[in-house]
Amino acid sequence: MSTSTEPTPGRTWVAGFRTGVISPYEQIKLNEPRGFADQTVRQVLRMAGGGEALRVRLSNRYGRDPLTIGAARIAVRKAGDEIVPETDLALRFSGAAQVTVPAGGEAVSDPVDLPVTAGTALALSLYLPHETGLATYSHMPMQTAYAADGDLTASPGLPGADHVQARFYVTGVDVLAPEGTAIAVAFGDSWFEGVGSTPDTDHRSVDFLNARLDRGWVVNEGIAGNRLLVDEIGENALARLDRDALSVPGATHVLVHFGINDLGLPGMAGQPPATSDDLIDGFTRLADRVHTAGLKILAATIGPFAGAVYPGVSTPEGLAARRRVNDWIRTTDLFDSVFDVARAVENPDDPDFIRPDLDGGDGMHLNDTGARLLAESVDLRTLTL
Structure with a gap:
């Protein structure tokens, strides 16, 4: 029985x-x-x-x-x-x-x-x-x-x-739910995991996105410091994609936000940032694998980080690469949809910086209001089957 x-x-x-x-x-x-x-x-x-x-x-x-x-x-x-x-x-x-x-x-x-x-x-x-x-x-x-x-x-x-x-x-x-329940995976870095938001308040960007949905939901596989191309912190996105996104039971969509740490984190170790060509190649391979698995991919533009207080993170080379990659993300037909996080939270007077009232305090992460605006940059129609 x-x-x-x-x-x-x-x-x-x-x-x-x-x-x-x-x-x-x-x-x-x-x-x-x-x-x-x-x-x-x-x-x-x-x-x-x-x-x-x-x-x-x-x-x-x-x-x-x-x-x-x-x-x-x-x-x-x-x-x-x-x-x-x-x-x-x-x-x-x-x-x-x-x-x-x-x-x-x-x-x-x-x-x-x-x-x-x-x-x-x-x-x-x-x-x-x-x-x-x-x-x-x-x-x-x-x-x-x-x-x-x-x-x-x-x-x-x-x-x-x-x-x-x-x-x-x-x-x-895992939960026992009706068949056909649409599960999206927020697969990315600290802007999904929630760094900068108020602890113990569930004010991460993914929480705000879930509050907007009336069917299905988004699970959070963000790892602060995670990179698209290189291990540390955590296995790189291409290495953990199958386990942390494609094999998630019920998954239909993958939302991605990567790039800040590929461009900034190497500076903490005295290494050059990833190039724009490196990132475009990585995003292309990521999207191909998501599509091969039969899922849809929604890509975020790379958020601004010129105000980062951490030594070596914000460099002219890294910021220039961010702008080039964002131009490509906005115009390529590789993704099923794009949500323009960068435009949603940038300082209009200096777009390489987070808007001051959205800054989580370190020039690199969003506060609660910024996390909400990240969530609002996603067109909910792109999360339907």
Whole structure:
């Protein structure tokens, strides 16, 4: 007999939440990695879309040793580190309460009956009984996680917990939803992940975009510092495309924002920026692979970053390449649609700079209002099947 957690005609598993993860062993670090031992980590996951059941995806992708999950629970978050106790459910893995994830491996929980809707804030609690080593993590999600000693996975709250600005070991939540639910993947850098927006307010550009949609939703695979062509921070876009976009269950569209870090990040290491030809070639290969997979691609123009406060990021060569690539993005027929982020947030008096009232404070990222304008630059008609 089928249960409510099994797909039946008319419903299927799709991505309800995603978060891009990186290795803690990279040379360039925007947020310090960490590990755990005999600790509970409680993490808030805001659902992009909902369904009548869910399953959780965990990853030890970049771990160097097996990862033991001693207990895992999922609940609706009440506030801060507190859960709604009557929604609290144990997660199992092939029927077991514990799971060991091999180095480089992943684990998917058994489905649980916990109906969720778009905007539901879930609290995922993981008990990590042994020394983990440095954790596979999402390094700048603009969401607080909570770490406390011992197995407190079933505790209504975590008084005295450490507050950590990162996510650990989780890559997504799938939901059981009606067939034909359109899932778009925001595949890019910090302008999707949310750097510059107010932490713990869900004011990322992808959150604002989801608020505009009345059908389907967008899951967020942005990684702050990520590049189109070169590894660090995170695997480059062409390397992670299959895993983080094309294989996302239910995906129909891919939105891309890349280029700022290809042009600016090398300056922090004394390297020359990518050329405009390099980026155009990379975007071309990216679009070809998305189309080959049968999905549509929506490309953003590269946002302004001349005001970046970080030494070496803003260079005349990098800014000139940005202008050339943006001219190409606006005129090529390679993409199914273009959303002109650069024009939406640039300073009209000096378009290489972010408009002052939209600047997140470092000349390189958008504040909450800027994130909303990024979302509004997407024509919703281009997200229909």
